[in-house]
Amino acid sequence: MAKIVVITSGKGGVGKTTSSAAISMGLALRGHKTVVIDFDIGLRNLDIIMNCERRVVFDFVNVIQGDATLNQALIKDKRCDNLHILPASQTRDKEALTKEGVKKILDDLAEQFEYIICDSPAGIEQGAQMALYYADEAVVVTNPEVSSVRDSDRILGILQSKSHRAENGQPPVREHLLVTRFDPTRVARGDMLNIEDIEDILAIPLLGVIPESQSVLNASNKGMPVVLDEKSDAGQAYLDTVARFLGEDKPHRFLEAQRRGFLKRVFGG
């Protein structure tokens, strides 16, 4: 049975697409056949982060409207055979998605893949609701700040009430908390919420904490999911996150501010 996982947040700019790219690549690297779908119709970004924007011929909306077959639209990642990308349409808007159309595509994908990762657009409107509607699991991406946490809470409410599982009285969507752009130094200064506060407010299990890192921006600009940069702390944190998602027990890292060594302080680092 394929698992449908939505990466969502409510608020924009918190790292949904980065996390979608990293988690899907991480799952593929672990040997799971994975497809990642960009639900952000009209504002597609995932293909840029996955470095396949020049290979897009057909997109999600083409498949829904029957202009192309699913296999024509799927793009195979050059770095990992287990990973496929279904890009969003840049020229349409989110009203092009229908429940029936999305269901058909997800059913077809479920025959080929183990994990279907849905990269949700920001907001709580049609696009975001379509992305989460058929989800079995949800990764709620949150930054350690009050407005982001509030919006995540809102999206959790929608998962509970407006998903297919909720509407049909099935077991609820399994929810995971992923805190991104976490800066231990600023948390220590009290500028940011700490992990306990976020867990307390959202009351869902913590899947991972991704530290704020220069490597994330570098990786996006290079079109490379950050998990491929194994030296970066963010890359390692995403790999840990994927391992926990697969049921492994890994301690959380990067929660404390690193003490900078003498040499690093002198020469920078």
Place this chain on the structure above:
Amino acid sequence: MTDAQPLTVRARMLPVQRLIVEDPDPDRFEQRLQATLAQAPALFNRAPVALDLTALVDNLSGDLLTHLLERCWRHPVIVFALAGPKESLGIWCDEFQLAWMDSRDRVTKPKSSQASPALDTQVITQPVRSGQQIYARGAHLLIMNQVSAGAEVIADGNIHVFGALRGRAMAGVQGLDSAEIVCQEMDADLVAIAGTYRVRDDMPEHSQGAARVYLRDEQLLIDHY
């Protein structure tokens, strides 16, 4: 402009004061009337009033009615109707060219001392998230989880939250002022009972922990435990 109509009817609800007369003596009636008017001169100035004669219907006479009306005319009130049982007052209304009014109170206001009606209980086990609204109509609301900031929980009866209350809670929204809000951890944006409310800014600082919110003398009180 359209042509002026000879007659157009417009309906309007008017507040009408009923003067209830239980003593047939015209002098005592006028004394009492004068005292009443002195208390609220503005309220009775050219105000339409009805004489409620329910208590006097059995020994009502043309003389008595004339006396009572004359006493009223000395004052700024304008008697336009008689109130009481229609069968007995009908002839007097015709004779004195007055309107008739029902003397029964249509709207009976529930007294606060009245025992609270038996209410149902609605139970919520999942967290109430931001943007969600739950209304327990005709019921108490029991929440076995937290209420997030931006969520709204409303009940006609009491609200009990066995977790943190960070959103808004409104109890007794149909006017039950004996309703209460109880929570394990008070961090609410707003609490209200029977329409009297307090926002976060008006609550004491550092007021966390379990709390009970209730209404006393139209004051919303918050006790911490």
